[in-house]
Amino acid sequence: MRDLLEVRALDAFYGDFQALFGVSLTVAPGEVVAVIGANGAGKSTLLKCIAGAIASRRDAVLFDGAPIGDQPAHAVVARGIALVPEGRRLFPSLSVEENLIIGGQLGRPGPWSLPRIYELFPVLAERRHMPSTSLSGGQQQMVALGRALMSNPRLLLCDEISLGLAPIVVREVYARLPAIVAEGCSLVIVEQDIVQALKAANHVYCLQEGRVALSGLAGTLTRAAISAAYFGA
Amino acid sequence: MEWVNIIIQGVLIGGLYAMFAAGLALIFGVMRLVNIAHGDLIVLAAYVALMTTDTLGIDPLVAIVIVVPIMAAIGYALQRALLNRTLGDDVLPPLLVTFGLSVIIQNALLELFTADSRRLKAGAIEVASFPLAEGVWIGVLPLLQFVVAVAVIGALQLLFYRTALGRAFRATSDDPGVAQLMGLDNRHVFALAMALSLAVIAVAGVFLAVRTNFDPAIGPARLIFGFEAVIIGGLGSMWGTLAGGIILGVSQAIGAQIDPGWQLLAGHLAFLLILAVRPEGLFPKVQR
Numbered sequence: 001m002r003d004l005l006e007v008r009a010l011d012a013f014y015g016d017f018q019a020l021f022g023v024s025l026t027v028a029p030g031e032v033v034a035v036i037g038a039n040g041a042g043k044s045t046l047l048k049c050i051a052g053a054i055a056s057r058r059d060a061v062l063f064d065g066a067p068i069g070d071q072p073a074h075a076v077v078a079r080g081i082a083l084v085p086e087g088r089r090l091f092p093s094l095s096v097e098e099n100l101i102i103g104g105q106l107g108r109p110g111p112w113s114l115p116r117i118y119e120l121f122p123v124l125a126e127r128r129h130m131p132s133t134s135l136s137g138g139q140q141q142m143v144a145l146g147r148a149l150m151s152n153p154r155l156l157l158c159d160e161i162s163l164g165l166a167p168i169v170v171r172e173v174y175a176r177l178p179a180i181v182a183e184g185c186s187l188v189i190v191e192q193d194i195v196q197a198l199k200a201a202n203h204v205y206c207l208q209e210g211r212v213a214l215s216g217l218a219g220t221l222t223r224a225a226i227s228a229a230y231f232g233a
Numbered sequence: 234m235e236w237v238n239i240i241i242q243g244v245l246i247g248g249l250y251a252m253f254a255a256g257l258a259l260i261f262g263v264m265r266l267v268n269i270a271h272g273d274l275i276v277l278a279a280y281v282a283l284m285t286t287d288t289l290g291i292d293p294l295v296a297i298v299i300v301v302p303i304m305a306a307i308g309y310a311l312q313r314a315l316l317n318r319t320l321g322d323d324v325l326p327p328l329l330v331t332f333g334l335s336v337i338i339q340n341a342l343l344e345l346f347t348a349d350s351r352r353l354k355a356g357a358i359e360v361a362s363f364p365l366a367e368g369v370w371i372g373v374l375p376l377l378q379f380v381v382a383v384a385v386i387g388a389l390q391l392l393f394y395r396t397a398l399g400r401a402f403r404a405t406s407d408d409p410g411v412a413q414l415m416g417l418d419n420r421h422v423f424a425l426a427m428a429l430s431l432a433v434i435a436v437a438g439v440f441l442a443v444r445t446n447f448d449p450a451i452g453p454a455r456l457i458f459g460f461e462a463v464i465i466g467g468l469g470s471m472w473g474t475l476a477g478g479i480i481l482g483v484s485q486a487i488g489a490q491i492d493p494g495w496q497l498l499a500g501h502l503a504f505l506l507i508l509a510v511r512p513e514g515l516f517p518k519v520q521r
Contacts, residue, residue, distance in 0.1 A: 051414060073413035083414050091407040094400065102404050105397060106416040151416065 004029045004186050005050065005081075005155055006062040010069075012045050012054055012210075019045040021210045027155065027203075032177070032187045034201035034218070036194050038230060041207040043190040044086055047157045050188070051083040052076035063155070078106055082153035086160045086190075088144040090132040097128040099143050103150035110152025111183045117146040120176055138169035145173070149180065156180065158189045162196060174200055194226065208232055234368035236490075241365075243486030244479050245375035248382030249444070251478030252437035253459035254466065255386055256430040258474050261463070263402050263426040264320060269331040272456030273338040274431060278304050278438025279447050280342055283351055293353040293443050294377075301435040308431030312424035320423070335452065342449035350446040359443065378440045383475065385433055390471040392429075402426060461504040467514020476515055480507070 005027040012020035020042045027033050035043050048054045050061055052073040061069040068076055077083075082103075090099050100117055118125035121142040127135060132143055141161055148156055162170040170193065177200055181187060191197035198204060198218050206214040206229040214221065214229035253275060260268050268274075281303055285296040315334075319326040361373040393399040405412040405422045413419060441447065441455070458481060466477030481500050488499020507515070 053410065053414065072418070074416045074418045077414060077416040085411055085414065089408055089411045091404045091411070093403040093407050098400055101397075102400050102412075102415050102417075105401070147415070 002065060003027060003062075004031075004064060005188075007046070007050065008060055008062065010046070010049055010056055010060040012042070012049050012056055014045075019210055020049070023207070023210070023212055025205055025212070025215075027186050027188060029154075029186055030181060030184065031203060032181060032189065032201045033203045033205065034197035035188060035190045035205050035207060036192070036197050036226075036230065037207035037213075039192075040209075042210040043207055044159055045210075046207070047083060047159050047188065047190055050076075050155075051081055051157055053083070077151055077153075078108070080108065080152070080154040081157065082148035082151045082155075083157040084144050084148045084159060084161060086163065088137075088140045090140055090143055090147070092131070092133045094132060095129050096124055096132050096135065096143055099132050099147050100124075100150050103147035104152075106151055108152040112149045112152050114150075117149060120149075120179060121146060136169075137165050138173065141165060141169075141173055142176075145176070145180075149185075153185060155186045155188065158187065160190055160192060162191060162193045170196060194230075206230060237369050239486045239490050240483055241369065241371065242375065243483030245372070245379045245482070246486070247462075247479030247482030248379035248475070249437060249440055249478070250458045250462045250481050251475040252382050252385055252433055252440075253455055254462035254474040254478055255389055255471060256433040256437070257456075257459045258463045258466075258468060258471070259389065259426060259430045259433070262468060263406050264423050265324070266316065266320065266327045267324075267331070268430075269328060269456065270334040270338060270452075271331075271434070271459055272454065273335045273342075273452035274304075275434050275438045275441060275455045276342065276447060276449060276452040277307075277338055278431075278435045279353070279442035280346060280351075281435070282353060282439045282442055283346075286353060293355050293439055294358075297436055297439050300439055301432050304431040304435035304438075305428040308427040308429075309424045311431075312427035313420060316427065317420045317423055335456075339449050339452060346449065348448055348450070350448040351442075352446050353439070353442040355443045374443065378444070381436060381440070382478070385436060386471045386475050389429075389433070393471065398425065458500070461500065464514055465504060465507045467516040467518065469514070469516040469518040473514060473516030 003026040007023060007025040009022045009024055010020055011022060023046060035046060037043050049056045052071050056069040058070040059067045063079055063081060068079060100114060123139055124142055124146060161173055174196060189197060189200060201218045204216060204218050204221060205212055206226060208229060214225060257268060257271050260266050278300055282293055282296050282300045285299050286293050319330045358374050362370045365371050393402060401417050401422050405417060405419055409419050462474055462477035462481050465480050466473030480503060484503035485496045485500040489496035
């Protein structure tokens, strides 16, 4: 089966600073891939490159076989890759429902619609007309997830969706991920919470200073190997 | 009764100022661009109206339906070809470029149309008026201009808060980076905002040209009126620009009544007074 996403020897730069060095990664259809690593390892940069928020070499990112490395973000989302940005970044001038609607403004066909999002996160239905900033952190994260799902992506990129949330809320948010995968969506989750990431993922990549230090099936990696890759041995 | 007349005049001219201001506020709100060429673009719209009425022989108020799409197209092209390239973290490049644009427009108009002052002829409607009460007269043209201004601002308010385009404007204004992730092409969204701004300018430019004489050099003063109305009104609501325009118009009318030389001064003083007491304007943008 052809990989849904293939990242090939990806280099990424912020000006003169190089953040990623030859990173390669694949995501099969229906797979959940976790990218873990310490602060500044390049996890968010990797997601931004895939989503088109940072331009890269044309053939460094292949989506469904097509090179999209040089495509701008608005063209990438039209192809079916959605990013839940780190820190949620909801639109403060828009209500909860408007945030969701704007996520679906491209009109890509697929399983997700306003009613389905409210089914997935019932608490949002009650607060649909409230300003997005009036919600709790966990509810805001649900809006950010729902907003990305509204574009009916085939690949959903989640950047630290546990960030700043209470453990019980993190479990609640993670409990919804299988329902998203069940609709035929592959996931890449970037996490600092390794336990959560290993539980949710089929395949794990560990980044260290912009390079892939370790990768393998989630069940096969030992704690010692992960901590060596995480902190550098 | 004389003062009632004066205040009514001031309110009605305020509608025109509000239209100057609405275009400015729209652009600043969506892309944080301060358009120094705004006043000159109003004058450009007046000249486009002049050419339209001259060549087609139609009434200036009818010409609005032709001038609006022409100016909107100019706005879209201007944003895509030039202004989008100036936007970034630094606020200085757009200021410098629109300042340069202002100089270019003024001189191009001077080359094409000379410095002679011109005026659009709207016929009998220019002097038509009717009595509202004993001794209180309302001019038909100023009233029409005010009604159009209220309609334009109401339409902008609806567009901003009730339509998909307005949602895209607000989202892009909040966070351009994330807006891209929603599939919005910022360059296109900004160009649509500029097109809308120049469409409003087109309406304002035609009314300006019917109401008063114009020449290529009067743009900067219109920019100042627009700025003052925006700051008096605040950036929270399009209706704020209407309030700002009316306050400016009434102050000018009262000043002119006391001493004809005080017309502009009174407007600036009212502006300074409000800036001193309420720097965020009458309808400030509330961060929710």
